[in-house]
Amino acid sequence: MIIDRSLAWLKRTNLGRQIAKAKIIARNQNDLGAPGKLPGWLEAYDSKRIDPDGVIRNDYEDYVTSISEADKVISLELAYLLWFILNNIRPRSVVDLGSGFSSYLFRSYQKRCAETGEDCRVLSCDDDEYWLKCTARFLQRKGLSFSGLLLWNEFLARHGHEKPDLILHDLGCMPVRLKTLADVLALGSARTITIVDDIHKEPMRQAVLKQIRDCGLRGYDLTGFTYDRFGRYAWMLTA
């Protein structure tokens, strides 16, 4: 009894979280094979340098308090990493699956591109009209584009053949996420980068590992960058 309580307490401490994270990283390295060595540009990532004036953090706080909840939104850790990825690979087309704070992030990048005369197309999809409307409201409030918000089925029918540079798969509830995984991965081309969130859920981890094996994809473990207080983390997939 005392040991159980002590273990439960340890898990909630910073040390406990570091131990849990280290175990996950070791297991992922094992599962992803010759340890998912990160591309050079990603090795330069430093979360402390991403948001020096706190704009992303403040808007994140706003989103999780006025529109959604922290455990239903991408983590701030993943938001920072996505911001870094956007500014490093400079995609011309982004497919944002699971509208919400991620839509804010992609459209902030899109706005920056427009300011320097570059084009970036962002399509944000959801399987629930209600959340598309919530996202539109937030984007409008932040002075960002709210066009290109559409339902997943509509997206597949109209844009399923386009090959985006960057995809985030964070769509709907877990059964929807699993059901759409193969279709989402089929959207990409040889140069597409796909970020899959919520790999901490075992069915998702197994389904992604199967896709990696079946389709000969490369999987990169982003746990070191994206592990959050809920134990969530993401992987990156490329051809």
Ligand SMILES: C[S@@+](CC[C@H](N)C(=O)[O-])C[C@H]1O[C@@H](n2cnc3c(N)ncnc32)[C@H](O)[C@@H]1O
């Ligand atoms: C993990 S959320 C998507 C998060 C989105 N990428 C973001 O950064 O906010 C997955 C799905 O949950 C739904 N959703 C979003 N916020 C929610 C909330 N507060 N409660 C229940 N469902 C929510 C939406 O349909 C969304 O597609």
